[in-house]
Amino acid sequence: MSPKISPNLQLTEDGRLRHLLTLDGLPARILTQILDTAESFISVGDREVKKVPLLRGKAIFNIFFENSTRTRTTFEIAAKRLSADVVNLNIGASSQSKGETLLDTVANLAAMQADMFVVRHSAAGAAHLIARHVAPHISVVNAGDGRAAHPTQGLLDMYTLRHFKGPFHKLRVAIVGDILHSRVARSQIHALTTLGCPEVRVVAPRTLLPRDVESMGVHVYERIEEGIRDVDAVLMLRLQNERMQGARLPSSGEFYKRWGLTPEKLKYAKPDAIVMHPGPMNRGVEIDSDVADGKQAVILPQVTFGIAVRMAVMSMLGGGQA
């Protein structure tokens, strides 16, 4: 008898989305529903009035224990396009250093009439912990927790793939870079395997791969030439300088020579393969400028899709609780 596996924290009893914490364990129908709903939100950005009234009167708190202007901004834009009120909190300096516990901070914020928390934290499982302790009417969206998950990024990457490349069951995809430290990579892998992508590859030196990465359903390649051969999409990861610890890589220079995506290396992929990157890019470290600015890169559309996907997630979480 092991400690009980709780029923999926992310879903209500009738299978609707209650929190978005990780793509691991979410059924394919939910992921697909998010992508389909996002499609409807794309056009909102092209209109005169870039808003729909769905979350009018609702308060969304962006609680970022770990800084990120980019991600926070896209969540803010998405929330405002849903007509929600947005409150931004950079916790880093204030309460945490005063010794207030994570849960106390969250409880105080909930008392300020919050309806939804968007949380980014440097420790895996932080969003799960918060989700276990909020009142029933509050939803939690994980904007990144340590190395564990970045579900909205994984979803917008899936949206991008589907948009440019069609159904997942026909695709061969390679994720290149520091998988070990990447929450983006983990979310991408969970999404791709759930959505039925038959061949998901990871490309990295052994020191940047989790020891049991194969158990996640991926094929491991240690050389980029083999790793991206004939793939439909190359998903680049940022080389996480700030997260590298210990003796895992001698230099970013050596990384670039062996695993950096240059036009020459890109030729190994299919001629119409797309190149994606979650941003911000380290030009000359994991990706060459010619590729980043080239016709196969879809990095800018990813940003647009990111807003629509976040709108879809927030609109599926809000509502239905009156």
Added chain:
Amino acid sequence: MHLPTPERLIDKLVEQISPDIGPGGWQPQALVGMHTGGVWVMENLVERLGLREMPTGTLDTSFYRDDYAQRGLHDGVKPSRIPFDVEGRRILLIDDVLNTGRSVRAAMNLLFDYGRPAHIRLAVLVDRGGRQLPICADYAGLRLDMPAGERINLEKDADGRLSLVVSGRKS
């Protein structure tokens, strides 16, 4: 009760709308169909009225419904496509069944987020009564007063044929 076929009701709509298409009428400049039944009706009207050149759009009112707080976002949201400028246009809004009027209210709110139309008129295949808002159909293939528990839906089968289905009727 024996219901007329959708084809018959489209005929009636065509009779009512035709005089208004050309000079002498209010001359709609664009057609907008409401997902999903309203889009089917619009497709039929485009054919029968010979309006293939006229700009058309489709809209899904999911993001403008007033029951989001109670029911959440329902499944099967479809994208709205209004590929023309709404500003200053005369628009014929088309739906399959008019009931409480809430969907039409949502559709108009959505249209106004695209711009400020000059004129909107509403055409429905069936006005089944039961209004909860001050909305009325300018053109209707059939007007009747159905009891509250009953529902009427426009359906399309695998071969593309339309039919009206009544449910909830007490026998």
Added chain:
Amino acid sequence: MKVHIKNGRVIDPATGLDQVQDVYVAAGHIVGLGSGPADFHPNQVIDATGLVVCPGLVDLAVRLREPGGEHMATLESEMHAAAAGGITSLACPPDTDPPLDEPGLIDMLKFRARHMPGPRVYPVGALTWKLQGDRLTEMAELHESGCIAFSQADARMEDTEVLLRALEYAKTFDLPVWLRPQDAFIGRGGVAHDGIVSARLGLPAVPVPAETVALSTILLLVRETGARVHLCRLSSRAGVEMVRRAKHDGLPITCDVGIHHVHLSEMDTADFNSNCHLIPPLRSLRDRDALRQGLADGTIDAICSDHTPVDEDNKQLPFQESEAGATGVELLLPLTLKWAAETGLPLVKALGYLTHRPAGILGIPAGHLAIGGPADLCLFDPEAPWTVTPENLASLGKNSPYLGLEVLGRVRYTLIDGHLDFKR
């Protein structure tokens, strides 16, 4: 005080005794097993029908949180909790605040413990000053104050020369050194086993070599010095195999496993449950099965609770930020019974891992029943179900992986030195 314990199922793993019979206690000693002395007029009669009567449990690792950890638990509360768990003798690790590196601290701890109900306390002294791993403590002095062994607890020990000299020095006095094999560098900052769950969850990992590299060093130094070493809290299949071979080669080593590692694995951390954040980490199912096999074939000598009360504030944190450890004294018995039931091991054997075997490692006259021996007894109902809740735990540490779950086996009476120190 004369006590007559009637009709209990008396089990003594040391002798293989497993029989329904009476036990007679007087003046802190057992004076009769089966039949009592003539003219025995008890002050107290305990009806032990349906209960098992066994030697009081001997727990090799119980953090009493004194000195310095009083925000997490107190000496009183944990002594009481240990008695509630049927424990009559316990060893406490030196990682208190300050660490147990001075005779004065040992004296104080023993004095306080002696003057409250609860188990006999055997402090394990610090091997190095402040547990910092560079200067030896005054082992002879500490031994005189009552330390039965010396340990680094979970503190890092980088300098292998210091380890070598510490073993040599301890050997001089024939004092055992207790070491948890943990390399100072590999797995630093890690909180979870380097396996399929940490891969999925992105938790900083502790690979198996963190244990086996250190184990290899320790075993070679034991070979070199002949020092007696007790290896604490094995966690891996590879580690068990190394110990098996070392024992086969006749090295003077013993080892234990924490009760939670007998049951749980990395799979139990998959929902970020910080109550399953333990040191060493819970490893794969294969590792867990190897630990069970190690117990079955005697490679692992004893099971302990590794009792580590942690307050709510330090557990209700993201997994990698939470403080490691689980409350254990009250789960030691029921979880051992569970292991026995699952593997078909008879009680008379299973209880040995909690009684005479750990007593042998401690070198104390406990863990068995003998006429004239101390009346340290545990009376428990092996079938009694109870749910692990904060209210049902006497320990101030409510941090259990089993919260909300039902277990079987509840202590009803604990006698220490012939006194009824616990009664439910």
